[in-house]
Amino acid sequence: TEKTREEWEADRWQDVEYFDSYADLKLHLEMLSDNARTNAYKDAIIQNAESLSNKVVVDVGCGTGILSLLCAKHANVKQVYGVEASDIVHHTQHLIDQNGLTNKITIFKDKVENITLPDKVDIIISEWMGTLLLFELMIESVLLARNLWLKDTGVMWPSDASLYLVPCSATDEYNKKIAFWDCVYGFDFSYLKSFAMQEYFGKPVFNHELKSTDCLDSPLCVLKMKMKTFQIDELEEIVKEFSFKVTKKSTFHGFASWFSVDFGGFNNQNTVTLDTGPTSRLTHWKQDLFMMNDAVQVTVGDKIEGSIVIKRNAEWRRHLVVTFKYQMIFHCDQNIKNFEKTFPLWK
Amino acid sequence: TEKTREEWEADRWQDVEYFDSYADLKLHLEMLSDNARTNAYKDAIIQNAESLSNKVVVDVGCGTGILSLLCAKHANVKQVYGVEASDIVHHTQHLIDQNGLTNKITIFKDKVENITLPDKVDIIISEWMGTLLLFELMIESVLLARNLWLKDTGVMWPSDASLYLVPCSATDEYNKKIAFWDCVYGFDFSYLKSFAMQEYFGKPVFNHELKSTDCLDSPLCVLKMKMKTFQIDELEEIVKEFSFKVTKKSTFHGFASWFSVDFGGFNNQNTVTLDTGPTSRLTHWKQDLFMMNDAVQVTVGDKIEGSIVIKRNAEWRRHLVVTFKYQMIFHCDQNIKNFEKTFPLWK
Ligand SMILES: [Ca+2]
Numbered sequence: 001t002e003k004t005r006e007e008w009e010a011d012r013w014q015d016v017e018y019f020d021s022y023a024d025l026k027l028h029l030e031m032l033s034d035n036a037r038t039n040a041y042k043d044a045i046i047q048n049a050e051s052l053s054n055k056v057v058v059d060v061g062c063g064t065g066i067l068s069l070l071c072a073k074h075a076n077v078k079q080v081y082g083v084e085a086s087d088i089v090h091h092t093q094h095l096i097d098q099n100g101l102t103n104k105i106t107i108f109k110d111k112v113e114n115i116t117l118p119d120k121v122d123i124i125i126s127e128w129m130g131t132l133l134l135f136e137l138m139i140e141s142v143l144l145a146r147n148l149w150l151k152d153t154g155v156m157w158p159s160d161a162s163l164y165l166v167p168c169s170a171t172d173e174y175n176k177k178i179a180f181w182d183c184v185y186g187f188d189f190s191y192l193k194s195f196a197m198q199e200y201f202g203k204p205v206f207n208h209e210l211k212s213t214d215c216l217d218s219p220l221c222v223l224k225m226k227m228k229t230f231q232i233d234e235l236e237e238i239v240k241e242f243s244f245k246v247t248k249k250s251t252f253h254g255f256a257s258w259f260s261v262d263f264g265g266f267n268n269q270n271t272v273t274l275d276t277g278p279t280s281r282l283t284h285w286k287q288d289l290f291m292m293n294d295a296v297q298v299t300v301g302d303k304i305e306g307s308i309v310i311k312r313n314a315e316w317r318r319h320l321v322v323t324f325k326y327q328m329i330f331h332c333d334q335n336i337k338n339f340e341k342t343f344p345l346w347k
Numbered sequence: 348t349e350k351t352r353e354e355w356e357a358d359r360w361q362d363v364e365y366f367d368s369y370a371d372l373k374l375h376l377e378m379l380s381d382n383a384r385t386n387a388y389k390d391a392i393i394q395n396a397e398s399l400s401n402k403v404v405v406d407v408g409c410g411t412g413i414l415s416l417l418c419a420k421h422a423n424v425k426q427v428y429g430v431e432a433s434d435i436v437h438h439t440q441h442l443i444d445q446n447g448l449t450n451k452i453t454i455f456k457d458k459v460e461n462i463t464l465p466d467k468v469d470i471i472i473s474e475w476m477g478t479l480l481l482f483e484l485m486i487e488s489v490l491l492a493r494n495l496w497l498k499d500t501g502v503m504w505p506s507d508a509s510l511y512l513v514p515c516s517a518t519d520e521y522n523k524k525i526a527f528w529d530c531v532y533g534f535d536f537s538y539l540k541s542f543a544m545q546e547y548f549g550k551p552v553f554n555h556e557l558k559s560t561d562c563l564d565s566p567l568c569v570l571k572m573k574m575k576t577f578q579i580d581e582l583e584e585i586v587k588e589f590s591f592k593v594t595k596k597s598t599f600h601g602f603a604s605w606f607s608v609d610f611g612g613f614n615n616q617n618t619v620t621l622d623t624g625p626t627s628r629l630t631h632w633k634q635d636l637f638m639m640n641d642a643v644q645v646t647v648g649d650k651i652e653g654s655i656v657i658k659r660n661a662e663w664r665r666h667l668v669v670t671f672k673y674q675m676i677f678h679c680d681q682n683i684k685n686f687e688k689t690f691p692l693w694k
């Protein structure tokens with residue numbers, strides 16, 4: 001049987017795999033166990049309870065319903081619409097009933113693109129952030145929901161999202177996966193190093209734990225999105241030039257990235273921020289590591305100048321391809337070397 | 348096209364998935380990075396170098412060739428035949444050449460069941476141990492190789508393998524996966540506990556880190572195999588009765604298991620042992636946890652009496668099904684409760 005255009009489109013978004021991965025408890029437990037994450041939303045709700053009073057909220061990708069429940073319990077919202085396409089939602093209604101908030105929360109088992117609401121809403125709340133902030137591209141659904149259902153005066157939560165980049169050393173990772181092969185119980189297995197580089201570092205490392213002391217310069221903000229106005233087609237290609245100056249004698253292994261999001265939009269002076277960087281408490285996102293093929297000795301004043309390009313995969317719409325292209329200018333002898341590496345994330 | 352009987356047989360062994368999983372470096376790095384594991388083989392070879400002198404060795408599932416290389420370098424063996432069916436073997440010959448041992452080691456890219464050797468051999472060395480000692484049932488290939496190719500006077504390495512069982516508490520694991528749902532940011536999510544029990548503990552936990560203090564009694568040896576004489580059909584069903592007596596006030600969550608293997612067979616008084624239990628250095632096998640559905644308060648003198656049955660899956664030949672059936676007899680009031688739980692590992 002021929003596929004309809006809609007079915008082709010669903011394939012390109014890998015909707016079946018995507019929503020299936022959220023059907024079990026595993027990912028939900030991981031997210032709920034991340035106190036820094038969930039408490040940021042909870043704190044934002046509690047600190048803005050007055051502004052949220054009598055408002056209508058949409059919770060995009062509500063999962064177990066935690067954000068809807070927090071809104072309904074801690075702020076006197078008028079109504080929350082929880083939207084979730086994965087099968088976890090079969091549990092969500094139970095949890096809402098069991099916690100006595102049935103009248104406040106309405107669950108839609110569907111993609112947010114497909115729902116019909118009685119009227120426009122005041123707030124869209126969602127936890128859509130993934131690896132390199134954007135991966136899974138759930139953000140597109142959130143922005144679509146905004147275009148369709150948010151009042152002009154409405155608020156997006158998070159209201160702002162920023163992606164950071166820093167050159168770094170990753171000595172443990174390099175030693176355990178690459179240098180290891182130099183001497184294996186007295187044997188020279190170095191022949192395997194190039195294979196190991198491809199297998200372990202051909203793609204980003206999504207669960208890297210970056211230490212502050214691994215950073216070779218201050219981080220650069222490579223993307224700053226105002227969620228109220230950011231356009232979906234701006235996701236197609238994000239380009240940022242960088243010029244890092246190494247601040248310590250170390251080994252440069254690659255680049256690390258992380259994000260932060262803010263919960264602003266109301267006239268509240270204390271905006272809650274969820275920061276996933278190396279100076280904040282570790283979250284389930286940890287940090288992302290883009291390991292380059294060469295470990296390079298660097299010293300104070302060496303420069304790393306070039307660009308990062310984050311390109312959305314034209315075919316696989318939830319995927320990105322990240323390219324680093326830069327030169328290293330060595331302070332002591334003004335020697336210049338060029339580097340380039342492309343990382344599928346994940347296709 | 349119809350499948351041949353051989354193809355059906357290969358399916359039941361999931362040979363494609365099985366050998367594919369060893370084609371990348373990932374599992375090999377994990378095994379090689381496990382110093383306790385690899386050094387046990389290395390120590391056994393070095394300590395028995397005299398006995399190994401001028402002997403012919405088969406290394407079943409040689410992987411990157413590390414055991415073959417160790418034999419060739421540290422003992423003056425006559426010849427090593429390394430047998431490996433997974434694609435990793437394409438690298439193995441390079442590593443042997445690079446380390447100057449081409450003349451000592453011959454690699455067969457095949458299953459050991461299919462190879463033809465010029466003559467019977469003196470030693471079969473292999474690292475075939477998996478979860479619950481037996482999982483993957485690579486042991487069958489090793490025993491088949493013995494039946495086909497080992498001299499009557501030959502030695503199996505490991506020479507002996509033992510599987511241990513102990514009742515234990517697993518408080519962290521229980522709290523993080525089950526008790527967690529009792530109160531999630533102030534909400535009652537306890538409705539999800541039975542689903543979580545099934546999702547997280549319907550099968551064994553294969554990477555559990557058991558502490559000595561988690562053990563509620565001394566471990567019991569539930570299986571002791573002499574590799575020289577153990578018969579393949581003895582793997583079909585292993586039954587062992589147990590009678591544990593709780594030695595401390597604690598919570599009983601389930602059973603933990605681990606194994607040890609010895610490298611005996613030569614007249615050497617210092618037999619090397621690789622022990623993966625909680626009192627030894629942690630290996631990549633860690634320990635296995637069989638979490639029961641009920642957390643039961645226990646105190647000194649309470650009894651846990653019953654049986655463990657390890658049954659080989661009749662259809663999926665690499666898989667096992669483990670059943671615990673027992674009663675708990677509570678010291679204080681002689682109250683008796685019955686329990687039973689079956690764990691697929693993994694089908
Ligand atoms: Ca996410």
Ligand SMILES: [Ca+2]
Pocket residue numbers: 474475476477
């Ligand atoms: Ca193994």
